[in-house]
Amino acid sequence: MRVLPISLSLTLAATLSAQAGPPQLILQVAKFRNLDQVQKGGEVEISVVVPTQPLTYRQRAPKSFQSSAVVDLDILKADGTSAWHETVTLKPPVLSDTTIAIKNPLSFLKRVTVPDGTYTLRGRIRDQYKSANGETTVEQSLVIAAPTAPTFSDLVFLAKPAAKAGAESVFNRGGYLLTRAAGGFYGRGTENLYFYTELNAVPAGRSVRLHYHLSAEDGTAADADAPLVTTQGGRPTPIVGQLPLGPLPAGHFTLTIEARDAATKKVLATQSQGGQRSLTEYAPAGAAVPR
Known part of the structure; x- marks a missing residue:
């Protein structure tokens, strides 16, 4: 999983002074192999976090204020044509006072199946109540390819332990219900780091x-x-x-996973992922299905 170059500490703990700037958009991408053996390719999970502090709030009624933003997501092929597009409208909860500092970020998750190839993920956010400086666009390159050797998928950080689940949904994978930690951020009071990944292209029955x-x-x-x-x-x-987070200070951290063949001790695959920890700020809620 790779994060676009936006500081998590800035965006997830934004202050009211940020309201003068453009809207902010954090995209994280986790790439997996398609579990459908008939349909080749990869599954791209797009985690979207939108800090609501910079959004413009309009009065709807006495002591009633609300903001609104539109997020356009596109996966573009190498030739610039569209492989996938979706538009999501976000409406944060109504506030009675816009000076309230607690405006929680909104987050949602999308899962897209695409053939192997090279793509560009483009995200654009538009503040619907702000005409000037009210739009932000971010892009990220994507390469989807079948593994030729043992390898991990991208690491996904979770807000709570993975739970066994049978039903299929955008939040389920590998037989587990996964609640993503928005932006890979762990906040005040969090004692443990939870994670999920997949090991690919290792012969069946191998002990690792x-x-x-x-x-x-x-x-x-x-x-x-x-x-x-x-x-x-x-x-x-x-x-x-x-893993317990106890000994880690506030700030950036990195988790590295290594897989070794239990018989030969040979390293089969490694994978790393970075996250952020705060001892003072609370983490935003987990991703929800957008309206």
């Missing part, structure tokens, strides 16, 4: 040992080993886990 390494920018680090995992046949092997 997983090692986790969690580190902060000041050098603080912690290591842990997970129980042996037996790989599945014909499909990715789901990996779920959790």
Whole structure:
């Protein structure tokens, strides 16, 4: 998963002074292989976070204010033609006082299946109540390709432990219900880091040992080993886990996962993902289905 270059500490803990600037849009992308063996390609999960602090609030009634924003999402092929497009309208909750500092970010999740290839993800947000400086566009390149060797999918950070689930929805994957941590942000009072990934292209029935390494920018680090995992046949092997955040200071952190063949001790695959921790700010709610 790769984050567009917008500071999480700035956007997720934005102050009211940010209202003078343009709207903000945080896109995170997690790429997985398609679980449908007949339909080749990849599944792209797009996590969208919109801080509501910079949005313009209009009065709807006495002591009733609300903002509104439109998010356009596009996946473009290498030749510039559209592979997928969707528009989502966001309406944050009504506020009785726009000086209230607690305006929680809004987040939602989209899952798109595309053939292998090279693409561009484009996101555009428009503040519907602001004509000047009321639009922001961000782009990110995407490469979808079948693995030729053992590899992890992108790492996904979760707001709470993955739970077994049978029903299919945009929040389910690999038999688990996954509640994404918006923007990879862990806030005040959070004691554990939860995560999900998948191990691809390892022969069925292979025993794999997983090692986790969690580190902060000041050098603080912690290591842990997970129980042996037996790989599945014909499909990715789901990996779920959790680690205590206790020793980590506030700021940026990195989780690295390493998979070794239990018999030969050979490293099969590694994957890393960065997140953000705050000891003072509360984390936003998990992603919801947009209206």
